Structures are given as C-alpha cells and as structure tokens.
Amino acid sequence: xxxxxxxxxxxxxxxxxxxxxxxxxxxxxxxxxxxxxxxxxxxxxxxxxxxxxxxxxxxxxxxxxxxxxxxxxxxxxxxxxxxxxxxxxxxxxxxxxxxxxxxxxxxxxxxxxxxxxxxxxxxxxxxxxxxxxxxxxxxxxxxxxxxxxxxxxxxxxxxxxxxxxxxxxxxxxxxxxxxxxx
Amino acid sequence: xxxxxxxxxxxxxxxxxxxxxxxxxxxxxxxxxxxxxxxxxxxxxxxxxxxxxxxxxxxxxxxxxxxxxxxxxxxxxxxxxxxxxxxxxxxxxxxxxxxxxxx
Numbered sequence: 001x002x003x004x005x006x007x008x009x010x011x012x013x014x015x016x017x018x019x020x021x022x023x024x025x026x027x028x029x030x031x032x033x034x035x036x037x038x039x040x041x042x043x044x045x046x047x048x049x050x051x052x053x054x055x056x057x058x059x060x061x062x063x064x065x066x067x068x069x070x071x072x073x074x075x076x077x078x079x080x081x082x083x084x085x086x087x088x089x090x091x092x093x094x095x096x097x098x099x100x101x102x103x104x105x106x107x108x109x110x111x112x113x114x115x116x117x118x119x120x121x122x123x124x125x126x127x128x129x130x131x132x133x134x135x136x137x138x139x140x141x142x143x144x145x146x147x148x149x150x151x152x153x154x155x156x157x158x159x160x161x162x163x164x165x166x167x168x169x170x171x172x173x174x175x176x177x178x179x180x181x182x
Numbered sequence: 183x184x185x186x187x188x189x190x191x192x193x194x195x196x197x198x199x200x201x202x203x204x205x206x207x208x209x210x211x212x213x214x215x216x217x218x219x220x221x222x223x224x225x226x227x228x229x230x231x232x233x234x235x236x237x238x239x240x241x242x243x244x245x246x247x248x249x250x251x252x253x254x255x256x257x258x259x260x261x262x263x264x265x266x267x268x269x270x271x272x273x274x275x276x277x278x279x280x281x282x283x284x285x
Contacts, residue, residue: 071270078277079214086281087210087220097210109269141274158271 009035013043015092020044022099022117026052032092032121057118061130064123064144067157072115073123074143074156076102077133080124081142095124187241194238197245202227202234217248217276219283248276 012033019029020043029040044052064073080098083089089097099120106113115123123131123144133142136156143156204212205227213223229237237244248254249272257272 071267071274075270075274075277078274082214082277083210087213089210101211101214105270105273111270135278139271139275140278141271142278143274158267158274 016040016043017047018096019092019117020047022096024121025057025118027057028118028121057122059122061126061146063119064126064131065146067162069114070144070157072102072106072111072113073119074133074141075105076115076120077123077127077144078142081133095121190241190243191238194240194244195234198226198229198234198238202229213281217279217281219281222281222283225284246282248279251275251279 012035016029016033016035019032026037026040026044029035029044030037033040035043041052063069076098079101080094083094083098087094099117102115102120103113105111127133128147130147131144132147134145134151134154135142136159137153138155138159141156141158143154145151145154201212201216204215205223209220209223209227212218213220216223218226254272254275257268257275
C-alpha cells in the first residue's frame with residue numbers, strides 16, 4: 001500500500017481533482033498520484049460528470065516543434081524553468097503553477113490555449129531526452145528544439161517566422177492567383 | 183512639484199501594497215509576476231504598515247520598468263491586428279530576465 005496515511009491520501013485526491021479540472025488525462029493522474037485506477041475513474045466521473053477519454057496519449061515530440069505550438073510550449077517551459085529556478089516549487093506542483101500562469105497569459109491576450117495540460121506534462125517528460133530548450137541567436141529567448149539536432153545557430157520562429165505562418169488558405173489562394181495573373 | 187511628489191508616494195504605496203497582497207496570496211506566482219527573488223518577496227511581505235508607509239514616502243519610484251531591453255520594449259509596444267504574438271515573444275524573453283534580488 002502506497003497510501004497508509006489518511007492525510008496523504010486526502011492530498012492525493014486534492015491533487016487529482018486539481019489535475020482533472022485542468023483537463024488532465026487519466027494516464028497523467030495515474031502517474032502523478034498514488035491512487036488506484038478504479039478510484040481515479042470514479043473521481044473523474046464525479047468531478048467531470050463524464051468518463052475520461054480513452055486511448056493513447058499524444059506521444060509525438062514533433063507537435064512541439066511546429067510553429068504555433070512551439071511558441072506556446074516554449075512560453076510554458078520558460079515559465080516552468082523560471083519557477084524551478086526562483087521558487088521552491090518542484091515536480092507536479094511547478095508544472096501546475098506554470099500551466100496556470102500560461103493559461104493566464106493566453107486569456108489576457110485572447111489566444112487559444114492550444115497547449116493542453118496533458119501535452120504540457122508530456123513536454124516536461126520529453127525535456128532532456130527528446131527535446132531541450134536553446135537560446136535564439138537573435139532575441140535570446142529560450143525555445144524548444146529537438147535534442148539531437150545541431151542548434152548552435154538557432155533562430156526562433158518569432159524572429160524568423162515561416163512564410164506561411166498566420167496566413168490563411170484564402171490568403172494563399174489569392175497570392176497564387178495574383179502570381180499566375182502576373 | 184508637490185503634486186508629483188504626492189503621486190509618486192501614492193504609486194509607491196499602491197505598488198508595495200499590491201506586491202504584499204500578491205505574495206501573501208500565492209508566493210510562487212508573485213515571484214513570477216513581480217520578477218523578484220523569493221527572498222526579496224519574503225522581505226516585502228513581512229514589512230509592517232508603518233515600514234510600507236515610510237518606504238512609500240520616498241521622492242523616487244520604488245518599482246522599475248522590467249522591459250529595459252530594447253527588444254522587449256519594441257515587442258510590447260507593437261500594435262496591429264496580430265498583437266498577441268509580440269506579447270508571447272515578450273513573455274518568453276521576460277522569463278529569461280534575472281530577478282531583482284538583495285545584493
């Protein structure tokens with residue numbers, strides 16, 4: 001038995017509820033709390049009023065590298081690292097706080113919260129193995145990159161946005177038509 | 183001039199009181215939002231009302247601009263329909279800035 005103390009079990013349940021409310025998948029809850037799958041399932045249904053979604057977690061590290069997800073993920077990781085460096089928060093507590101601060105930024109700027117808690121959790125697990133952060137040569141901000149690539153001359157997606165970034169399909173069609181007409 | 187002194191004192195007072203409230207409510211989040219070290223946050227939150235009043239009564243501002251880097255200033259002041267990306271860029275850069283701490 002992992003949880004002998006009632007107080008410690010209470011804390012685990014509280015943590016699980018917080019994670020569920022932030023949108024965590026069952027796998028995250030199983031990994032971060034010592035509670036059994038059955039208890040977590042019951043808790044999830046009680047909190048959310050529905051069963052958790054089934055299936056595998058999003059496993060791809062590549063998601064964090066495409067343009068917009070990279071900006072969101074990098075901001076989250078930078079906040080996370082800030083908290084680890086400057087506060088006493090560690091582990092899942094630092095992750096939750098960083099995620100809340102990320103959500104706050106997103107809402108303040110009317111953006112879509114495209115980084116879900118489960119993705120943020122996956123990202124922290126990928127750091128050091130598949131992914132890492134490197135400073136952009138131009139602005140100095142830290143961004144997520146593949147660990148195995150050469151990144152000594154890295155320039156971030158904000159200093160050098162890809163030509164398609166933020167362009168709509170309609171915009172692209174218009175450009176193509178203009179090019180053809182010329 | 184007397185007016186300006188009064189306004190500086192009011193701003194200092196507002197800043198110190200808001201900082202104390204933020205630190206007492208959520209110290210870690212306040213360390214991020216204020217950009218100060220945890221040690222400095224603890225000292226700020228322990229100031230007595232008398233000490234806060236005394237500090238606020240200075241003739242200089244007690245809070246400073248955090249975007250002293252030209253780039254950050256440029257990003258924050260960018261206007262246009264897509265203002266959110268510069269804001270995100272600024273937030274990423276701010277997370278790399280050193281915290282204010284006790285010497």
